Amino acid sequence: MALWAAFSLALPLGLAEARPPSFAHVVNLMPKEDIGQRVAMASWLHARQLAAAAEINVSLYTVEIAGEPRVSRAAAFIPLPELTRTSRRILASRSEHVPSMPLARDILERASQVDADYVVLTLADISLMPNFYEEVLSMLRFFQDRGTSPALSIHRVDLYGWSRLVNDVEDESLIKLSPFFNQTLKHQQLHPGSDCFVFERKKIPAMIAGVGYVFQGGAPYGQLLLSAMDQVADLQIIEGRKLTFHLSFTRGGFVWNAPATEATEFLAYNNVAGFGFSSVPSIYESFPRTTTIFEETLSNFRVSPEVSLEKDGYFLDPDVCFPENGTISGVAMVLAGTPNATTTGSDKAPGTVMGLGVWRKGSWTRARLRHVRRMFELPVGLRRYGFTPSQVILMAKIPFQSGDCFGWVWNHHWAGVHLGLAEQSQGHVLYAAHSPAFQPSIFNLSQRLPGKFTLRPIVIYDKMIASVFG
Numbered sequence: 001m002a003l004w005a006a007f008s009l010a011l012p013l014g015l016a017e018a019r020p021p022s023f024a025h026v027v028n029l030m031p032k033e034d035i036g037q038r039v040a041m042a043s044w045l046h047a048r049q050l051a052a053a054a055e056i057n058v059s060l061y062t063v064e065i066a067g068e069p070r071v072s073r074a075a076a077f078i079p080l081p082e083l084t085r086t087s088r089r090i091l092a093s094r095s096e097h098v099p100s101m102p103l104a105r106d107i108l109e110r111a112s113q114v115d116a117d118y119v120v121l122t123l124a125d126i127s128l129m130p131n132f133y134e135e136v137l138s139m140l141r142f143f144q145d146r147g148t149s150p151a152l153s154i155h156r157v158d159l160y161g162w163s164r165l166v167n168d169v170e171d172e173s174l175i176k177l178s179p180f181f182n183q184t185l186k187h188q189q190l191h192p193g194s195d196c197f198v199f200e201r202k203k204i205p206a207m208i209a210g211v212g213y214v215f216q217g218g219a220p221y222g223q224l225l226l227s228a229m230d231q232v233a234d235l236q237i238i239e240g241r242k243l244t245f246h247l248s249f250t251r252g253g254f255v256w257n258a259p260a261t262e263a264t265e266f267l268a269y270n271n272v273a274g275f276g277f278s279s280v281p282s283i284y285e286s287f288p289r290t291t292t293i294f295e296e297t298l299s300n301f302r303v304s305p306e307v308s309l310e311k312d313g314y315f316l317d318p319d320v321c322f323p324e325n326g327t328i329s330g331v332a333m334v335l336a337g338t339p340n341a342t343t344t345g346s347d348k349a350p351g352t353v354m355g356l357g358v359w360r361k362g363s364w365t366r367a368r369l370r371h372v373r374r375m376f377e378l379p380v381g382l383r384r385y386g387f388t389p390s391q392v393i394l395m396a397k398i399p400f401q402s403g404d405c406f407g408w409v410w411n412h413h414w415a416g417v418h419l420g421l422a423e424q425s426q427g428h429v430l431y432a433a434h435s436p437a438f439q440p441s442i443f444n445l446s447q448r449l450p451g452k453f454t455l456r457p458i459v460i461y462d463k464m465i466a467s468v469f470g
Helices: 035-053 104-111 132-144 178-186 201-211 221-232 261-275 290-299 380-384 462-469
Strands: 002-004 023-027 058-062 077-079 118-122 126-128 150-154 157-159 196-200 234-238 244-247 313-321 326-336 352-361 366-376 390-400 404-410 418-421 428-433 442-444 447-450 455-461
Touching (some): 023 035, 023 104, 035 126, 035 244, 104 201, 104 221, 118 201, 132 234, 178 244, 196 201, 196 221, 221 234, 221 261, 313 352, 313 455, 326 352, 352 390, 366 404
Parallel strands (some): 002 234, 023 058, 023 118, 058 077, 150 234, 157 244
Antiparallel strands (some): 118 196, 150 196, 313 404, 313 428, 326 390, 326 418, 326 455, 352 366, 352 404, 366 442, 428 447
16 A cells, blocks of 8 residues: 655656546435535536546446435436445344445445446545546556556545535536635645545455445445455555545534444444454454355355244353453344244334353353343344345444353244354354343353354454554
8 A cells, every 4th residue: 555645746748648448436325415415416527528528438327225215416327236235224223313324345346337447436425626537547557657556545625614605406517616626726635534446347356355344434434445455456545636525514414423322333333344344354353254254154054943932042152262351342143034934024123132142161061151232123124024044243342351252142032033053063052041030140051052153253352452552
C-alpha cells in the first residue's frame, strides 16, 4: 500500500497511446431523497459526459435493496440485480432504528457482472469533479508504466456551508454544479476516510472473501475494502487531489456517533461480521479460523437430531478451550429448518434462542458455567418461512480466562429450528439436560453427542489488544 499525495504527483508526458480502459461506476443508492445524493447523481452524469468527450467509456450502474423505495434517476443509470441481504434482515436482535445496509460482498458480486475494465465504487453521496476520469486514467497509466497493477482509494473534499448553493430538487438536471466545483477547489482535502475506490473488475472474485460479512455504510467497511484491494493489487491512497467532494452534515439518516443502543449494536456487529469473517489477516483473529466455518458447513450440512425440542440443554465444546485470557466478541452459527418449520405461523419472537457461555472444566465431564450472555430472537426471514441452512452472526462480549472453554445453553422454544452439524464424524460436544430453573452451577455433562456443531466463537485475545493499543 502506498500513499500518493498531491505534491508528489508528477505524471510524465507522452504516455503510450492505447485504447482507454472502460469504467463502470457502481453505487448503492439511498431509498429516499437526499440532497447530497442528488448533487452526487448530477455530478456522475456530468463526469460521464466529459469522459465521453475524451473518448473514455463510462457506464453508470445502480444496485438497490429489494422492496425499498426508488428515487427518480436519469435513463443513463443501469440497474443491477437487487440486493436481498441487509442489516435489518440478518441482525439477530432487530430494531427499526438500525439502518438498512447491504452486505459489501453482495455489492461486489453485482459489480463483477458489469461490462467494464475498471469499477468505480462510491457511496451514494460522493460527488465527482469534472476531470475525475481523466485524472484517474492518468494515475492508472502512471502506475502501470512502472510495472504495477494499481487500485486506488481517493480521499474526498468535505464542503461546509453549502446549503446556500442549492434548493431541494428531485431532478439532477436542475442542479447547478459549478458552485460546488468552485467551492471544492477552494477547500483543502483533509478527510482521511475511504469512500471512493477504483479497481479492476477481474479482481473482484478475489476481493470478496476479504470484506467478510461487513455491511456497507459503517465502520469497518472502508478498512476491510482497502485490505481486500491491497491483497490483490498495488493499492494507492490518493490524498490531496480534489477529485471528489461530499456535502457534510446532510440532513437525516443514521447518526453513527449517537449514544443510542442501536448505533452501538450495529457498529459492534459490523466489526464482528467484518473482521471475524475476513480472509485478510488482522488483529481480530478467530478461534478457529471463521473464514472456513460457513464454507465447510454449507457444503457438508446436515440437521442434527440431537438438538431438538426434547434435547434442549447445556452444551460444552471441549475442543474449544482458550489458552490465554481474552474476550468472545461474537459467535457464528448455521441454523436449519424443515418444510414444517412454520408450525407457529407467527412473526412473534420465539423467546430466547440460546445463551453463550464460558465454562471452567473440573474434569472430563464436569464443568462450571462461569459467564453467560443470553441471545434473543431469530432473523426475520427465518421466523416467517421454512428455510434452508442460514448463516447467522451474533455479537457478544464475554470475557474468559486461560483454561476456560466455550459452550452454550440451547433453549429455542420454536419447532423446526435446529443447530446443524458441520462435520460428519470428527469432534464432539458434551451435553446435560436443560433445567427450567436456570441456576449457574456445576453440571455433569455426561452425554457425549457425535459431531461438531456449526457454532464457533469469534475471539479477541488480550495480547492482541495490548500489542495494538498498549
